[in-house]
Amino acid sequence: MSDPVVFDRIRQDIKDNDVVLYMKGTPVFPQCGFSAAVVQVLSQVGVKFKGVNVLTDPEIREGIKAFANWPTIPQLYVKGEFVGGCDIVREMHETGELEGLLKDKGVAVAAQ
């Protein structure tokens, strides 16, 4: 059974922050290549985001997988909505869809 307490924490986090990345390590020091790749995309796009290090929080690490029905980390959320993992975020960045999504959702990105 899912733990509603951890789901509440996740819901609060993705409600309070426009862009949240659940990742292994921190934005400054990612500890997994897939997490690092998403951090790099977000930096290129120039969007502010909150990084949540699942390695220091086992409850979130397991909870986030059940929350999104998604088996892997990283996971990117924009305005409370699950956008995807590393493959999807990279693909969306290449096609320009990611920038479009952020614009549609009214999330500020730095001018390139």
Next chain:
Amino acid sequence: MAMDAGTIERMIREAIPDATVTIEDLRGDGDHYAAHVTSAQFVGKSRVQQHQMVYQALKGRMGGELHALALQTSIPR
């Protein structure tokens, strides 16, 4: 724990019978794969939903014994 490419392909085809599956062993170590899955069943689904269908086909192995599967899904032209 590694999985061989044939097993991955078979599991995806079992769940998504019309799928065209291409698997590449990225490092030749049986642990880092890239898969491209094409299926008419993806029509009308978001990318997240398409990937979820593939993960479901792998029955919990993704993120477990299968560490790295770079996934790309598409709809047949």
